Amino acid sequence: MTGKTSIVLTGVGGQGVITAANILGKAAVNAKINVYVSEVHGMAQRGGSVICTVRMGNVYSPLVTTGTADAIVSAEPIETLRYIQYANKKTKVITSINPVIPFTVSIGLETYPPLKKIFEEISEHANLYTIDALTIAKDAGATITKTIVLLGALAATGVLPFKSDVLLQTILDSVPAKYKEINKKAFEGGMKALKKI
């Protein structure tokens, strides 16, 4: 798989997964690397399960072949496990530990598995990194930066074909001046959290 980088980003509609995928794509263009980003629009966005893929380098398909993701970045624990078929033993799986309870669970039709079981299952298949993205985002100043925290963690894994500065600069370029500091803190918070693991 030399010269190809495949990232899978997952979460729940409204969590900013599409925005994060778009930022990764822009960073690749800024680094002069070929890139395709696949998104989900329309009906699935209404609180549904969301998957975006980002492929960089010598690639043709925006979609990822199962078992070939370099990293899976997820804003929600069960959404990480839902797309585990993209992982292999070497895949870095970064997941936020903060669940968003599906409505099917709230009304008692289904059950949300214990977090411990979810994380054990992921660890069997890949390298798991759990991040309390919500708390780091809150500390940075806005919960909405949760996915920026995850991007920081992704940058710290070293799987990206460009330096973390390129990604941070791309993030800062895409937010209004008054939110730059918050986003910088969120990104650096994510980086630090991953390096601690």
Next chain:
Amino acid sequence: MEIVETQPGKTKLLLGNEAITRGALEAGVDVATTYPGTPSSEIADTFSYIAKYLKNKGEKPQFYFEYSTNEKVALEVAAAASFCGLRALTCMKHVGLNVASDAFMTYMYVGCKGGHIIVSADDPYCHSSQNEQDNRYFAIFGGAPMLEPTTPQEAKEMTRIGFEMSEELKLPILLRTTTRLNHVRGPIILNKPQKPRGKGYFEKDKMLVTVPVTARACHSILLKKLEKAEKLSEKSPFNEIVNIGKTSKRGIVTSGVSFNYVQEAVDDLKLDVRILKLGMTHPLPRKMCEGFIRSCKEIVIVEELEPILENQFKEIAYDLGSDVKIYGKSTGHFSRLYEYNPNIVIDALSKIFKVKNPFLESIQSKIKLPTRPPVLCPGCPHRATYYAAKKASPKGTIYPTDIGCYTLGKEPPLEMADLLLCMGSNAGTACGLAVATDQKIISFMGDSTFFHAAIPAIIDAVHHNHDVVITILDNRTTAMTGHQPHPGTEYDGMGRPAKPIRVEDVAKGCGVEHVEVVNPNNIKETIEAFKRAIEFKGPSVVVSKSPCILLENRTKSKTREEKIIYDIDEDKCDQCKICISRFGCPAFYSEENGSIHIDGQQCNGCGVCVQICPFNAIARKKEVKR
């Protein structure tokens, strides 16, 4: 506004749909029209953003753009601009072309003058559609030259060059895309935008009046134009043979996004093959295809959905007397169903070319995961309308529904959607159900859908006195596709003030005698309104009017208005769970001990739960700054 302000020659990451808009601007498009529909919406939305952006800067956009009432009107408006010599673009989702097809079929007979690109955004796998029809058949059916882009960059180039091709052939071009092109971002090299022509002139021409004698002549002209189009197809830069590895008698024929998966698969399987990559797929470059067939012993056809290339290649091979083996859907290697991906193509090619598939074992979760279907948002006024209508209606009531967010009312606990075919079908099927059964009928549609396709059915209900309740969920926007304006809103797609047409006025104008307008956030009044409408003999209309909560919250957030959220008083709460198991607001959740709570992050502050709680346990929590 990077899409208009970036310097030509620079590379930008654009969505496939944005790339199409950029291509049209680089060709100097004068008139762009649409009816919004996933996965096509962002093409038109980009025109809308640009127009509003320029307006805010005090500049006038050089193009005209509109969200038309429906796809047929959109195509007619743009076709007329083309007849006046202007360049036009019309975009729609695949099923939109069904609506526009009446105009489309005869439009090919008369042809165009100014270049005209008609974008059909197909949706293999029905990501957000009611079917996965293959609109390449429309190109063959109507006689439209067709281009199928593989990447966002190619989508931009095909749009730009397509205008020239359209003018050369005097035929509109069908730019056929799929979700995985529309909603993929890729690097785009920008060319310089061209200045549009501005105003055109309509030269009278008897050949534009398709009475039978003209139509017969036009049909013959169309076939001649298609002969010319085939010659263009032979020379088209979008049709090419790509040789990979050592010289080989193995061939692959593909088009659109399938080419991406083929390249990925050939790379991963390390195959030596010749690939015929077709970008102009109607008319096919017959000579080029013949040459390709002669050069191969076996050919694999890789195309999503219908076997359109496959059947044509079999026909050409038959005419050539060739004994080439053609693999595809008819040999069972590929499916006519759903969207393709690298796995599907790798699996099929490894079987056909007898090489090992290195990706066979993919891991699956052993834990059963809860599903996460899309749901109506917390605070959505549709939920309140459904709750009230359900309370008011007798057992056995049928609820025909329509295309929009409100289709999500199908899910438990509301279960307020029983029948759906297409845009506007709620009202038409309501009429038929009233004829065929004695069950009560309450149908539902959105405001944009009402204008798009439901008015003729309401007239049918009035004229034949069908005993139906027709509900218009008037949330003041086209919500599902991204909050586009429609004929009922106070502004248009270019951000200009527009005359809003009121749903209730149209219903009355159609002759509906019982028309009531209610605010669904007042549950008691809404229940009463539905009761009165059900009791009324003959057609009645309930207009349930309350803006989309997402739109309202966005406005509040801009004006920094305070957000209201609600909370449960645990001392008063009896844990009856009506808020969860009957009303179904996703902001509610219960703890293991049975206590019910509202997630403040999710609550959008509609306050309807306060009215449905039998124990008065829900109250305004606090006002929080956004």
